[in-house]
Amino acid sequence: LRDETLQKIEQSEALQELNQIRVETLGKKGPITEVLRGMKHLSAEERPVVGSFANEIRDHLTESIEEKKRELEELALNEALRKETIDVTLPGKQIHEGTSHILTQVMEEIEEVFLNMGYKIVEGSEVEQDYYNFERMNIPPNHPARDMQDTFYISNQLLLRTHTSPVQARTMETHDFSKGPLRMISPGKVFRRDSDDATHSHQFHQIEGLVVDEDITMADLKGTLEVVLKQLFGEERDIRLRPSYFPFTEPSVEVDISCFKCGGEGCNVCKGSGWIEVLGAGMVHPNVLEMSGIDPSKYSGFAFGLGPDRMAMLRYGVNDIRAFYQNDRRFLEQFKIKE
Numbered sequence: 001l002r003d004e005t006l007q008k009i010e011q012s013e014a015l016q017e018l019n020q021i022r023v024e025t026l027g028k029k030g031p032i033t034e035v036l037r038g039m040k041h042l043s044a045e046e047r048p049v050v051g052s053f054a055n056e057i058r059d060h061l062t063e064s065i066e067e068k069k070r071e072l073e074e075l076a077l078n079e080a081l082r083k084e085t086i087d088v089t090l091p092g093k094q095i096h097e098g099t100s101h102i103l104t105q106v107m108e109e110i111e112e113v114f115l116n117m118g119y120k121i122v123e124g125s126e127v128e129q130d131y132y133n134f135e136r137m138n139i140p141p142n143h144p145a146r147d148m149q150d151t152f153y154i155s156n157q158l159l160l161r162t163h164t165s166p167v168q169a170r171t172m173e174t175h176d177f178s179k180g181p182l183r184m185i186s187p188g189k190v191f192r193r194d195s196d197d198a199t200h201s202h203q204f205h206q207i208e209g210l211v212v213d214e215d216i217t218m219a220d221l222k223g224t225l226e227v228v229l230k231q232l233f234g235e236e237r238d239i240r241l242r243p244s245y246f247p248f249t250e251p252s253v254e255v256d257i258s259c260f261k262c263g264g265e266g267c268n269v270c271k272g273s274g275w276i277e278v279l280g281a282g283m284v285h286p287n288v289l290e291m292s293g294i295d296p297s298k299y300s301g302f303a304f305g306l307g308p309d310r311m312a313m314l315r316y317g318v319n320d321i322r323a324f325y326q327n328d329r330r331f332l333e334q335f336k337i338k339e
């Protein structure tokens, strides 16, 4: 029995098979247990001889099975490790890294220019009350100037803001002049029921600017815009102020920048005029100051609303504003920030 079992152990190739041998030989119903159980029928002289012989065989087989078990376990482990080996020389899958959107980059650059001039950044809300979007900007209900900004209404009193100007009113009403003048910009998304074309999008961006203090004049506005626009577009750009109308500023201007980079046929950034309008501005209307609790006989201010989408078009020669919103990777990848 011993030799036969030892041979079986030696030849077994799997842990399961080995276990089977153990159960068959050493288990409760196995021959060795049977011999030990039958000892009671033996004489007193035979018992120790048979007993120690059976125990010796049992111990020997148990040890051999344990040894074989360790051997088979090691084999199984090596096999598993071999199968799971990672071939580090295989080429990896290319991961397409994202980058901040070109409009984000342009807006951050504009913010940087104003931060360096001591302006603070104020966040506004994209869903705004009619009251702040229009009434507090000196546009009462049913005023014809509402036609200038076709509006997406959410309810009677709530809308998607058509410009960042409501942030002016919200900032003015909480500003404490004993702590210094008010100088802020407010970047964000705005929405209008405009028909999309090469220079108009129903969703675009604005950066509002507002300065209020004693003795602020139109010269401060003009000087500020000139410094900022030349920093952003280069000294060689021409800047043009045209008289305009906004209900919340008086006098009002629109500011154009001369086109560049975008020559050639098919370029419609400037629609052939050589200029593109990039912002509206003016001196804060006394009514707007008053409605925000600021005394117009003591304080004056200027405000502006920049269009960063159009500025980005102009800087990079992008001739269709819709390209910014179509998420075409071939377009966006051209503006990857170089490390």
Ligand code: FA5
Binding pocket: 162, 163, 164, 165, 192, 194, 199, 200, 201, 202, 203, 204, 205, 206, 246, 249, 252, 277, 278, 279, 280, 281, 282, 303, 304, 305, 306, 307, 308, 309, 310, 321
């Ligand atoms: C306004 O929205 C005023 N709130 C700006 C302002 C602020 C004036 C403070 C005075 C004082 P306007 O509608 O012109 O103005 O828009 C301002 C700028 O946003 C434009 O010069 C243009 O650059 C950009 N803009 C306007 N409509 C669109 C559009 N549909 N798509 C892309 N850019 C637009």
